[in-house]
Amino acid sequence: MARRSFLRYAGxxxxxxxxxxxxxxxxxNIITNTGIDIGNGDVGILNFAYALEQLEAAxxxxxxxxxxxxxxxxxxxxxxxxxxxxxCHREFFKAALWKQAIQALTTDFSSIDFTSRAKVLAAAxxxxxxxxxxxxxxxxxxxxxxxxxxxxxxxxxxxxxxxYIRDLITxxxxxxxxxxDANGMDQSKTIAQVMPIAxxxxxxxxxxxxxxxxxx
Amino acid sequence: MNLLNLIDQIDKAxxxxxxxxxxxxxxxxxxTSFGSKVAVAALPFAxxxxxxxxxxxxxxxxVTDTLNFALKLEYLEAAxxxxxxxxTTIQAGLSTTEKAxxxxxxxxxNAHVKFLQGVLGTAAIAQTTQGTNGTYDFTGGYNTTTNTxxxxxxxxxxxxxxNIFLKVAxxxxxxxxxxxxxxAPNxxxxxxxxxxxxxxxxxxxxxxxAIRQLLxxxxxxxxxxITGANDTGVIAVNANxxxxxxxxxxxxxxxxxxxxSGTTATIAGQEAFDEPLDPTTVAGLVAIFGVK
Numbered sequence: 255m256a257r258r259s260f261l262r263y264a265g266x267x268x269x270x271x272x273x274x275x276x277x278x279x280x281x282x283n284i285i286t287n288t289g290i291d292i293g294n295g296d297v298g299i300l301n302f303a304y305a306l307e308q309l310e311a312a313x314x315x316x317x318x319x320x321x322x323x324x325x326x327x328x329x330x331x332x333x334x335x336x337x338x339x340x341x342c343h344r345e346f347f348k349a350a351l352w353k354q355a356i357q358a359l360t361t362d363f364s365s366i367d368f369t370s371r372a373k374v375l376a377a378a379x380x381x382x383x384x385x386x387x388x389x390x391x392x393x394x395x396x397x398x399x400x401x402x403x404x405x406x407x408x409x410x411x412x413x414x415x416x417x418y419i420r421d422l423i424t425x426x427x428x429x430x431x432x433x434x435d436a437n438g439m440d441q442s443k444t445i446a447q448v449m450p451i452a453x454x455x456x457x458x459x460x461x462x463x464x465x466x467x468x469x470x
Numbered sequence: 471m472n473l474l475n476l477i478d479q480i481d482k483a484x485x486x487x488x489x490x491x492x493x494x495x496x497x498x499x500x501x502t503s504f505g506s507k508v509a510v511a512a513l514p515f516a517x518x519x520x521x522x523x524x525x526x527x528x529x530x531x532x533v534t535d536t537l538n539f540a541l542k543l544e545y546l547e548a549a550x551x552x553x554x555x556x557x558t559t560i561q562a563g564l565s566t567t568e569k570a571x572x573x574x575x576x577x578x579x580n581a582h583v584k585f586l587q588g589v590l591g592t593a594a595i596a597q598t599t600q601g602t603n604g605t606y607d608f609t610g611g612y613n614t615t616t617n618t619x620x621x622x623x624x625x626x627x628x629x630x631x632x633n634i635f636l637k638v639a640x641x642x643x644x645x646x647x648x649x650x651x652x653x654a655p656n657x658x659x660x661x662x663x664x665x666x667x668x669x670x671x672x673x674x675x676x677x678x679x680a681i682r683q684l685l686x687x688x689x690x691x692x693x694x695x696i697t698g699a700n701d702t703g704v705i706a707v708n709a710n711x712x713x714x715x716x717x718x719x720x721x722x723x724x725x726x727x728x729x730x731s732g733t734t735a736t737i738a739g740q741e742a743f744d745e746p747l748d749p750t751t752v753a754g755l756v757a758i759f760g761v762k
Contacts, residue, residue, distance in 0.1 A: 315730065335693065338729060338738035345727035345734070346742075350720055390668040399655035404720050406651040407743040409668070410675035411695055414744075417679035418694040426570045428680040429578060429673055437585040438578030439669040440676075 289459030289469060290356050296401050298464060299392050301356045302445055304347035305460045306388055309452055310381050311340040312361040322371040336415050343408055360457040375423050382416035383433055384451055391442035531749060533663050536656045538595045539749050540667065541586040543649055545597045546761050547642050548583045549606055551576035554635055563632030568684055575677050582670055601760030608638065612760040623758060624706040636685055641707045643678035645755060650674060652746035695741045710755055715740045
């Protein structure tokens with residue numbers, strides 16, 4: 255019921271019903287030898303976001319489960335908040351996409367030393383900054399204003415996270431020149447730029463063949 | 471019913487019709503593509519939906535109007551931080567860290583002004599059209615009837631009390647985030663202006679988070695993200711946070727979604743999504759500072 259009203263809200267109800275009934279053989283959900291594909295259209299963009307949120311949620315679940323040495327009470331509270339936000343984002347996309355959602359992804363964080371504050375926060379910063387750039391870069395590809403609105407509701411929360419994490423690493427780096435351009439603006443990234451970064455932390459490789467990226 | 475004929479006729483009556491519906495082009499595509507599969511009887515309903523979108527109660531601003539709307543907000547923010555930087559009283563009340571944060575934010579807002587002015591070119595609204603000859607009332611006491619700066623608004627000590635300065639700054643940033651978010655759908659599918667607006671939108675959110683961190687360091691109970699509705703403790707900005715406690719996203723009640731244990735907590739569900747404000751509402755909120 256809730257999912258149906260979501261689709262109707264997006265103004266794509268009639269089109270989506272057709273996709274749902276044919277979901278099992280639709281090319282959006284095709285599973286290839288090298289991984290899965292986000293598909294195309296708004297479903298593709300939402301699956302792209304779903305993949306990133308799965309990655310972020312898994313990362314912060316690990317951070318909260320195995321806190322780095324020297325973590326403060328405030329840091330624990332804030333990082334747990336972020337974990338809960340990312341899990342909420344993940345579950346939201348899963349519910350919204352329903353049968354069109356890509357599968358649950360298996361992550362690989364073996365390159366991250368979760369006992370080290372510096373390593374964990376550096377990874378968190380990369381995830382958040384990349385997340386912001388990814389949403390900003392994919393925004394124009396979204397065809398439904400409802401979906402664009404929803405992406406907007408999430409990306410600013412990711413930017414709040416990014417700002418907080420950056421300041422934990424270096425006070426005042428929330429918007430320094432390593433992330434913003436000379437116009438004081440974030441720098442968006444294309445799906446083809448983001449997906450390979452995400453794949454370095456994924457055992458289940460995700461492709462974006464309609465957006466110029468296939469991981470071979 | 472010949473839909474395309476009808477659109478043609480409307481076009482003659484209203485030359486801007488194509489513009490009105492252009493951001494919603496997919497709506498037309500949807501109608502024509504599923505038209506063959508849907509009973510003809512359903513078409514008038516589908517068309518009515520499209521029509522409502524094109525002429526709905528909330529007028530869709532043009533790209534130029536949307537960017538000028540953003541420019542007006544950036545003018546306000548830039549002038550506010552410039553005034554704070556020029557105020558020896560405010561500067562005396564700030565720590566070195568706080569000054570560094572605010573200097574960064576000030577630079578970004580001024581850069582946003584320059585950027586938007588550059589994009590808009592001759593269509594850019596002049597700063598002198600704002601407030602009284604470009605002078606704002608940062609106390610929130612601008613008299614919109616007589617067009618005068620009274621400096622007797624609810625934030626009367628904004629330029630003498632650094633706590634109030636930071637709280638007004640936060641209201642500007644959080645409201646700025648909502649404003650860009652609310653205006654973004656006007657730029658649907660327009661790669662250059664939409665991406666630019668989004669790249670500014672997320673910076674305003676970085677700022678809001680940073681100022682929240684500063685307030686927290688001053689001993690105020692506040693997080694980098696918005697918890698519930700107005701979590702700033704400033705009653706005068708209640709309207710700026712109206713609806714931020716929304717828990718229904720795209721028809722999904724987020725508290726029904728699975729969490730690490732059980733379902734999503736109310737607080738997490740509220741924090742996980744920022745909410746938009748439409749341009750008309752934002753204009754109403756910033757009029758007390760002299761934004762026109």
